[in-house]
Amino acid sequence: MLSWQVGRVKITRIVEMDLPVPATVIAQATPEALRKLPWLYPHFVSDDDATLHLSVHALLVEAPGMRLVVDTCVGNDRPREFTGGEPLSTQFLEHLGEAGWSRDGVDAVVCTHLDVDHIGWNTMLENGKWVPTFPKARYLIGRQEYEFWKDIDEEEQKAAMGDSIKPVFDAGLVELVEQDHVISPEIRLVPSTGHTPGHVSVMIESEGARAVITGDMTHHPCQMAHPDWTLADIDPEVAVLTRSRLFAEWADQPILVIGTHFAAPTAGHVLRDGEAFRFKV
Numbered sequence: 001m002l003s004w005q006v007g008r009v010k011i012t013r014i015v016e017m018d019l020p021v022p023a024t025v026i027a028q029a030t031p032e033a034l035r036k037l038p039w040l041y042p043h044f045v046s047d048d049d050a051t052l053h054l055s056v057h058a059l060l061v062e063a064p065g066m067r068l069v070v071d072t073c074v075g076n077d078r079p080r081e082f083t084g085g086e087p088l089s090t091q092f093l094e095h096l097g098e099a100g101w102s103r104d105g106v107d108a109v110v111c112t113h114l115d116v117d118h119i120g121w122n123t124m125l126e127n128g129k130w131v132p133t134f135p136k137a138r139y140l141i142g143r144q145e146y147e148f149w150k151d152i153d154e155e156e157q158k159a160a161m162g163d164s165i166k167p168v169f170d171a172g173l174v175e176l177v178e179q180d181h182v183i184s185p186e187i188r189l190v191p192s193t194g195h196t197p198g199h200v201s202v203m204i205e206s207e208g209a210r211a212v213i214t215g216d217m218t219h220h221p222c223q224m225a226h227p228d229w230t231l232a233d234i235d236p237e238v239a240v241l242t243r244s245r246l247f248a249e250w251a252d253q254p255i256l257v258i259g260t261h262f263a264a265p266t267a268g269h270v271l272r273d274g275e276a277f278r279f280k281v
Helices: 031-035 092-098 143-149 155-170 236-250
Strands: 003-006 009-022 051-063 066-070 108-110 123-126 129-132 138-142 174-177 182-184 187-191 200-206 209-213 255-258 267-273 276-280
Touching: 003 200, 003 209, 003 255, 009 092, 009 200, 009 209, 051 200, 066 182, 123 155, 129 155, 138 143, 143 155, 143 174, 155 174, 236 267, 236 276
Parallel strands: 066 108, 108 138, 138 174, 209 255
Antiparallel strands: 003 009, 009 051, 051 066, 123 129, 182 187, 187 200, 200 209, 255 267, 267 276
């Protein structure tokens, strides 16, 4: 499994599933347009230009005195549209153990937003009941994000809120936080709205080194070259502005950018490239 050291902080990627998707999910990502971005190959686009390589993974952040899970994927035993209506049965928890982590050893969980593929392992099915996967953790959920989603009348999202969010509320483990919440001396949230109304990214700073976990403010590195290319953004105009602003802040800086849906090698640096940006891994 991939891991990165950022000062005294170690970040480890736990993959739930690889997610190749048709390039047509981004309307502007035509073969001709993708071929103008040779740096996307071979990691992020198939050789025939027809598939974008994505990944669904959680990121384990180990800082002094803090073990934090960022985004908890889809989760097992949930028949989601996202997975073709079939429930997953993955070895996610086994992989967690292989990384040297335990369910009881997690201090906090952050959901960058509340889409179904970022909240699933908040809970697990035990004796027919959804229970918190990390029973000793604080679940840090954005107040603005939760207020938006809690009354949404959409079947898939209602199911996710019922099995992945409500049980951690019922267990008294949720802390509703603001978009600039400080988690520890090394870890803080930064607003990155647009994909969803309360979306956040996670900034890590230690001993002069920096990294950021993007969440879905960007899904694929092609959006660095074209911040205006959108994928399932609730407010596309705001999402474009957010991408443009954050890519500009990160560009040509020693900031390791870890894409929450970026296929391996997943992390790299944003570089200026003409009027836009590219990703160097």
